[in-house]
Amino acid sequence: MVRFAVLAVTAVAALAVLVLAARWLIGLPPVARFVAEHPGQAPLPPSVPVGIPAWLGWQHFFNAFLMLLIVRTGWQVRTTTRPTASWTRKNTGLLRTKGQPKKISLELWFHLSLDALWVLNGLVFAILLFVTGQWMRIVPTSWEIVPHAASALLQYAALEWPLENGWVSYNALQVLAYFVTVFIAAPLSVLTGVRMSNAWPKGPDGINRLFPIELARRLHFPVMIYFVAFTAVHVFLVFATGALRNLNHMYAPSDDDEWLGFAFFSASLVVMIAAWFLARPLFLRPIAALMGKVGR
Template sequence: MIVTHFLNIFFLLLLARSGLEVLAAHPKLYWSDDCPPARPWARFSKKVYAPDSRRLWTSHDEEEAWSPVIALPGRRNLGLGRHWHFMTVQFWVLTGAVYLALVFTTGHWRYLVPTSWSLFPDSVKTVGTYLQFRLAGPLPVEPFNAAQKLSYFVVVFLLAPFQILTGAAMSPSVIARFPRYTRLFGGRQKARSLHFLGLVAFAAFTVVHTAMVIVHGLPREFAAMVLGSYDADRRLGLAIGLLGLLLLVAFHVVITRFSLHHRRRTQHLLGLMVNPFERRISRGFTSRQHYSRRDISPYFRVNGYPPVGEDYQRLAADGFRDYRLSIGGLVEHPVTLGLDELRRLGNQSEITKHNCIQGWTAVAQWAGVPLARVLDLVKPLPDARHAVFYAFDDKARTEGSSGVYYESVPLYLLTKPQAILALDMNDAPLSIEHGAPVRIRLETQLGFKMVKWVSAVEFVADYRQIGMGQGGWREDNQFYANEAGI
């Protein structure tokens, strides 16, 4: 249990710093899944954007670049922050499982689990003792006093599971497959807010716990924590404990610098553990969302500025009457379809929740062609494994980056019941800001996979020959994971 104690410290710090990197991408917290721009309950940014602003703004404008001193790795690296977070959470949960197994097999649970209601008033008395600048002694035949026992119980058996449960309630695949589960927390944004408050609770516990260690005597407490006994060599325990903390700080300095200077290598190394985790969730879950019209959000954020190329501007000026969607690659029947031809393939309407990778959500009604109908029309060849959706959006002109926006999607996602080529939004043709004339909807995925302003679709055997070979523009340039189920 000594080892699991230090591993818990190690992983919790990784989770906290990487979690702050994720929060920096949308540093606002809401109680409503509509995410009203001007009404967060908490805002960690000086930026304020109004829904009726005369100037078009996007959710990326709300992002902050927090210092690498607090965020891992910092400096607007959401993709890498998510990699660190989801890699770490797997090992943290495993460490917790091992710790609980040891707690119950060794009988240590008796020192953690309250067995009498008297523990609660005794804890209050213990706190009062500390406030009088006196040390509180342990309970009879137990190593902890009442306040310690109660706080350890809350952290181990309540707070840690609470963080896992609220974290799962933010996954788009979980939200889509189990809408009722997320509603247990009042929606994704309440779960996100509660998850943040759980982080604050962990931080508060750590500060108080550290203060108590100092108050009770560092050598004595480190001997117990490191060597397992208050009677052990206190100098040795103190030396080992301080060395461990020094190595922990050094490790964080090294991984932060490595992540910032070798972002592609970090993406690949962490992806070895993160991508299979996300892939299992994406493959196994099917959206079962059925929101009502009264759930539709009054404001739906824009993510990414519309294309500014002459070809797109010409099509938009003519109401997209000359728009043609080219669908080819590894298919038996390549086709080029206009909007009227697309509509004749069929129409499917659905009211679903959009989950942006930055953290905001919104509900809208989408209508368009089931992607399964498109597959039936073009008949992908046996070698085809992915569909690559290209956009009119040239990022060199809209974001100062390189390349045309694209995303690759495994074919099994295109056969999901709520996977569509969306042509309409909220009973009207798609607006330019939200992807006109065509965007895709994949309701178990994060928003960056749902390409807007679609210009062409290509079926391929391997996406590694496209762009920088990572599977999409965000993956290429912002080091996102190619899997997008969490």
């Protein structure tokens, strides 16, 4: 408890120093001119769509729902020394293999099942993203994004939010963050997860030497930490920069200050909290038994 208190005080002190330093920097004439010339909005392609479609809002909820449980089960897999139960897949049909299928923990089965749903949801998201042109909102198309992102970062650090309208476009720092999350962190988490699973081909071939399982294990957990940090910052900024309008963008979808988005967001929180508490062996065993054998 004392250690946690020391860490909390240290973090608050470091954050205060960061804010003061950023506010001092932004007050310097050369820095002020830089921010004025690069306010944080990088130029976008002329055909970029305006607005956030309903499917993107639903994808946002599904992704948050699955990620919450994936992080929970991933942590359980990493820290559990005595699994509550085991699961063995059925060795029938297309899944039939030589020898007895490997037994895994119930926690790992649930983690892998959630991963499969998350990947499927991600594929649907990627297809719709490119079909509808929404990709132009989160993919950098000009090097101008670099100075604009630096300016936006400095403004955030100084607690002077960059002028923006997420309904029309994201600021440059948001674009880079979304791009890294969707096109780098997500594929990396899938690749490292598959590398650690039984689905990866065994043997001392070239691909296993180039991408050893030890490297996958070293990368997989930090990627999870990145997702947690990204989510924490994302949620904080949603509420700090105009909660009602931002929630309407993501959940309604509309560009106003009504309470519909907040209502949908609250309902989604109830669903996620319920799923968190229901994700227990008592409820998971019957579901896992439909796909394989559950034992001790």
